[in-house]
Amino acid sequence: xxxxxxxxxxxxxxxxxxxxxxxVVAGELRPGQRxxxxxxxxxxxxxxxxxxxxxxxxxQEGQVGYRPRRGYFVTELRISDLExxxxxxxxxxxxxxxxxxxxxxxDALARVALAAQDCEIAAERGDVAAELEANRRFHFGLxxxxxxxHSMRLIRLLWDSxxxxxxxxYNAAEERRNAVHAHDAILDxxxxxxxxxxxxxxxxxxxxxxxxxxxxxAR
Numbered sequence: 001x002x003x004x005x006x007x008x009x010x011x012x013x014x015x016x017x018x019x020x021x022x023x024v025v026a027g028e029l030r031p032g033q034r035x036x037x038x039x040x041x042x043x044x045x046x047x048x049x050x051x052x053x054x055x056x057x058x059x060q061e062g063q064v065g066y067r068p069r070r071g072y073f074v075t076e077l078r079i080s081d082l083e084x085x086x087x088x089x090x091x092x093x094x095x096x097x098x099x100x101x102x103x104x105x106x107d108a109l110a111r112v113a114l115a116a117q118d119c120e121i122a123a124e125r126g127d128v129a130a131e132l133e134a135n136r137r138f139h140f141g142l143x144x145x146x147x148x149x150h151s152m153r154l155i156r157l158l159w160d161s162x163x164x165x166x167x168x169x170y171n172a173a174e175e176r177r178n179a180v181h182a183h184d185a186i187l188d189x190x191x192x193x194x195x196x197x198x199x200x201x202x203x204x205x206x207x208x209x210x211x212x213x214x215x216x217x218a219r
Contacts, residue, residue, distance in 0.1 A: 063075055079214050086210045098199065115134050119135050142186070162213075175212055
């Protein structure tokens with residue numbers, strides 16, 4: 001594993017959490033893989049206890065699971081798990097998008113457009129970690145509004161639970177290109193204030209990801 005060491009040693013749980021997230025996104029920690037706490041602690045310059053605290057946070061998000069006497073492992077999902085998660089996302093994200101769309105002003109749409117541009121640049125470079133970060137900004141920029149605190153909490157939880165698989169999805173150059181085109185269509189609908197088309201394009205984008213991920217799990 002090549003979890004990067006920070007310029008100065010840190011002792012916070014957040015630093016360990018960020019390092020673990022980067023390892024998942026970069027594919028250094030893959031579904032089903034055991035998390036070697038001592039190795040992570042040494043590379044990040046933190047204590048094993050701090051790493052353990054960060055792992056408990058990831059466990060609550062569904063990104064890792066604890067096995068007695070064996071330690072923490074990156075969550076390994078079944079096809080039925082992915083289908084359930086994506087069905088729940090469809091329901092919650094449609095509701096969120098329809099509520100948020102009327103509140104998106106020019107500044108908000110500009111931020112979403114910038115995130116889409118960052119996705120495209122990262123896709124061209126093959127920088128999966130950067131694309132995932134920009135992809136998250138893009139989608140959440142279209143979904144968030146002040147009156148949807150509980151919906152967004154659930155949506156974030158569902159996204160977090162599949163982060164390792166989303167990283168695998170974006171490892172394919174073709175899917176990175178497909179995502180860029182999907183974002184263009186989604187952004188166009190948002191700019192026109194067309195809620196039905198926005199939801200339809202988001203559904204198509206999400207369903208494409210599910211098909212690809214199911215293919216990965218079926219191998």
